[in-house]
Amino acid sequence: MGKPLRGMPRASGRNRRPHLDLGASFSTADRFLERSLRSFLNLGIYNGPWATSPTPAHLSWGRARKCSYGNRWGPARPHMMATRAPRRFCRCSCFCSENLYVARYRLHVRFRDEKQLRRDYGPILRSRGCVSPNDFQQLLEELEQEVERRQRMGQESAARKALIARSYHPARPDIYNSLQNVALTPEFLAAVEYSTSPGADLEGLLQQLETVSEEKRIYRLPVFTMPFCQALLEELEHFEQSDMPKGRPNTMNNYGVLLHEVGLDEPLVTPLRERFLQPLMALLYPDCGGGWLDSHRAFVVKYAPGQDRELGCHYDNAELTLNVALGKAFTGGALYFGGLFQAPSALAKPLEVEHMVGQGVLHRGGQLHGARSLGTGERWNLVIWLRASAVRNRLCPMCCRKPDLVDDEGFGDGFTREEPTVVDVCALT
Numbered sequence: 001m002g003k004p005l006r007g008m009p010r011a012s013g014r015n016r017r018p019h020l021d022l023g024a025s026f027s028t029a030d031r032f033l034e035r036s037l038r039s040f041l042n043l044g045i046y047n048g049p050w051a052t053s054p055t056p057a058h059l060s061w062g063r064a065r066k067c068s069y070g071n072r073w074g075p076a077r078p079h080m081m082a083t084r085a086p087r088r089f090c091r092c093s094c095f096c097s098e099n100l101y102v103a104r105y106r107l108h109v110r111f112r113d114e115k116q117l118r119r120d121y122g123p124i125l126r127s128r129g130c131v132s133p134n135d136f137q138q139l140l141e142e143l144e145q146e147v148e149r150r151q152r153m154g155q156e157s158a159a160r161k162a163l164i165a166r167s168y169h170p171a172r173p174d175i176y177n178s179l180q181n182v183a184l185t186p187e188f189l190a191a192v193e194y195s196t197s198p199g200a201d202l203e204g205l206l207q208q209l210e211t212v213s214e215e216k217r218i219y220r221l222p223v224f225t226m227p228f229c230q231a232l233l234e235e236l237e238h239f240e241q242s243d244m245p246k247g248r249p250n251t252m253n254n255y256g257v258l259l260h261e262v263g264l265d266e267p268l269v270t271p272l273r274e275r276f277l278q279p280l281m282a283l284l285y286p287d288c289g290g291g292w293l294d295s296h297r298a299f300v301v302k303y304a305p306g307q308d309r310e311l312g313c314h315y316d317n318a319e320l321t322l323n324v325a326l327g328k329a330f331t332g333g334a335l336y337f338g339g340l341f342q343a344p345s346a347l348a349k350p351l352e353v354e355h356m357v358g359q360g361v362l363h364r365g366g367q368l369h370g371a372r373s374l375g376t377g378e379r380w381n382l383v384i385w386l387r388a389s390a391v392r393n394r395l396c397p398m399c400c401r402k403p404d405l406v407d408d409e410g411f412g413d414g415f416t417r418e419e420p421t422v423v424d425v426c427a428l429t
Helices: 028-043 114-127 133-167 186-195 202-206 226-241 265-284
Strands: 059-061 079-081 089-092 100-102 107-109 210-213 218-222 256-258 295-303 311-314 320-327 330-332 335-340 351-353 359-364 367-371 374-377 379-387 405-407 424-426
Touching: 100 133, 107 114, 114 133, 186 202, 186 218, 186 265, 202 265, 210 351, 218 351, 226 256, 226 320, 226 379, 265 295, 265 359, 265 379, 335 359, 359 367
Parallel strands: 059 424
Antiparallel strands: 079 424, 089 405, 100 107, 210 218, 218 359, 256 295, 295 379, 311 367, 320 359, 320 379, 330 374, 335 351, 335 367
């Protein structure tokens, strides 16, 4: 256990934890947490016991831990989550009926039965080539199979994860160590450091990033170093070539890796979200729950000749998204962005963004986007869907209704049955 943070009272005894009053003057982490709480309360998203109190006092500090990135003490980066453990995450029941993607017709559909499908999508399907009875019958069979796959997905994913944990031998065991700062670029570390500093604001943070589109609120910055990208790719390719079972990374991509199945959620993605991304997102997207991210879904997608080459227009099942190009050598495959999915003519003037290896693109999950066709080579991207249950618990982004919750494995789709009533500030690095 190291030095207490400046302004943080010392605790005597192993289990004593000092209480924190947001009205007092504390350290960097306190200021970041206070900004997050203030914005969250002002948004009216949180209706817990602090909603009527200007100085919530039900916060506690976890034990300080030595930074895993080297021999220095890093800035305090708060991890906010309910102290009631463990929280059970859920999905919305619409997962098995909404937004089923038909790549052949470049169309997302709602599917309940044949009659509903003909009524809602008959004209547009015919305009896109679904003309004959055989075409329609083939489509029906594909949709029924996709519904069944989604219904089984949670249990099958858990079974694959267990088998991989027992039997898989990684090529790069070092990748499975806790995330270290040597894997992250100096630019990324500087942006995070600024975000947790006293007086940090959006204007100052934007000087640390590239603003791709001010209107669409799309940003870019270097995230991973080249050596780390290469090491991660080496491990992913080794897994791809193994005889281990593999799940589809999402409902649109067919080739890639689910990081929680191979055991990379805990050492890589969770610390990246909790310690690094959350301070950035709290300043960039406070209205989207950026300071209250409590789960994620992370996967790597692969584009190559003979496999997936492009990705149709869609929006993500997330409040916010980080998309990092890992490599390899490729041409084409640019991202394109429209407006928010709720807006009419959202793709009238798409914005194209070229991938740059090691760099991450940050955007709102509801931003319509896709990927142009790959030219040559292979492109691997790490995509992290960042979720805030206190936002999505009110409105499912996929069906735009109050979510009908179904228990699920792991982080599910980021929904919870209850709102957190106590925030714990821990995971100090």
